[in-house]
Amino acid sequence: MGASAKRDNDLFKEYAITIDAPYIVERQTTNAKYYLYIKRFLDIVLSLLALPVAIPIIIIFAIIIRLETPGPAFFLQERVGLYGKYFKVIKLRSMTVNAEKNGAQWAVKNDPRVTKVGSFIRKTRIDELPQLFNVLKGDMSLIGPRPERPMFTAQFNEEIPGFIDRLQVRPGITGWAQVNGGYDITPREKLELDRYYIKHMSFWLDLKIILKTIKVCLTGDGAR
Template identity: 45%
Template sequence: MGYGNPIKHHGEESVLIYRVVDIFIICSLLFVTTFSYVGTFPALYQLILCVVVIAYFFAAEISGVYHTHKHTSLKQVLLTVLASWFICIALSLVLGFFFKISESYSRVVLGVWFAITPFVLISWRWCAFVLPKRLRPKDCYKDKSIIIGATPAGIILAQELRNSKHINENLLGFYDDRTPERIEKTMGASELPLNMKGNIDDALLLAQHHSVKNVYVALPMEAAKRIKQILNAFSNSNAHVHVVPDFFTFDLMHSRWKNIGNMMTLSVHDTPFRGFTSMIKRFEDVLLSLVIIALISPVLLVVAIGVKLSSPGPVIFKQDRYGLDGRPIKVWKFRSMSATDNGSVVKQATKNDPRITKFGAFIRRTSLDELPQFFNVLTGQMSIVGPRPHAVAHNEEYRGLIDKYMLRHQVKPGITGWAQINGYRGETDTIDKMEKRVEYDLTYIQNWTLWLDIKIVYLTIFKGFTGKTAY
């Protein structure tokens, strides 16, 4: 027996319309411009059109142009569209220069196309966002909505409904079978953004008399039996019933829906790098690491000589660390100590640590000891940006002391990270410091975008290579 059709994302039809209209605008503007100036639409222009369309959707996916639920303002939408188009221009110019075909194109045609297209893309989106609101009468009817369950999930939903500028719903209030005294004792009167309106039977009467359009059931997951009873009761009405699961209580880590046949599952702890995003991340790592290695090769040579001359021992120190999914990897570093710990007990470097050589102290302060890790990036063991890898001994110690510590390994470890540019670099001599580092690492994983990686790399160049806590 099946479980019905897979759940569809609300608004996915409108996202498809945005994609189709964008393709139509990009294609038609090049066709009109080329035909007006050249008189035909040659194959070379068809080729650049294909490249630009692919590049635009590539950039649009990264920047979230079509993830409308993530945008908080029209300005943010327009900026992401503009940024995606500029990436297309840059890519087409690079390809034209690389393949030496730029002379085959009319600069007038491409110049006009490059200039007009973003204006039209932005203009039609502005119309799609603004005109419906301006054309809507001031006394336009709003769908009446209610929330069943004065719960944390219900409160957050109420706040979102009241604060959203894009949802045309009039939230009437909460309905709950508990007494006001019990709710106040559990939640606190000040927590409720709206007053209690009645019990669930009162809500059912509203729905049956067509006095409410949307019903949000925000009961906790342990009340599954009660939720089923409520859904059965409201099936005898024409109200649109929505179940609001309190998944936020699990502190979701890049959660996503997954279809297994017709059954829906929700990942609670997951990685942001799957499929397309994984390819983007790997491309970023390979490109940046090759460029950086080429630029720093003289520095690598000088540091290697300095390490060899400053103290006896190998130039490169390979330390066991945990990588993606907690699998062991060997992380390369220039040796900065006279002794190298790599066993079950690893002591963190501290201020005036006698194990650190004079030259080692310099390369640790300036992060020059980390440079060989760009080769770890090339081999796919690490990323340019990600949580810093800790020694295996430290992982085993802190995983039992810090909540969600091992979730750092949902992504590859990085040479630099969100924690490092926010001051949590070097020695973590207290649990509080390590907790803050883990907090920043998990924030990075939850909010990853290509633009965040670029921001971290940029900030690392100016403030991340040196630090007072790097010993």
């Protein structure tokens, strides 16, 4: 993979974007490749171990969501994954069904579109649990940059050149940016934190992220 290579994937075809790859190119050593293979293996194993616990929680909150507000308990949303490939992320619905009747909107702190149960599942990150199926499918990893929607990815890349550097690794359910700022950080701050993760990827950093994720789930830090 060379720097400035144009990817033949959805985001790059749709928005005519090219990607520079200074971080991942530096890591194309044998050890780095082994890390990526082992990480993918662990993603599958840990997701399979987590699903028996996660599925009953998902079902319970899916029922509560349906009881609180009309509409589906789950929603699929297009996101940008590895090398600009689009995929459908699955989440428990935390907003009203007409949350984007006026077009796509960036979520804000104390967002009025969030339901009561939605506020709880966002704070505890329960709304993200269905994404274990995205991990098994290979669209996501347990740990990595948070996948954004295509229009926001293109917009932020225009405003913050290099924002698509985040697409050099598989996106994650949790990550360095999520546990060090959560939903409240700016796109520029998110980029810098994700660049740090990409440059320093290791099992020790992944373990640190997992421990910090547990703390975030218990305290609700960074939710909006």
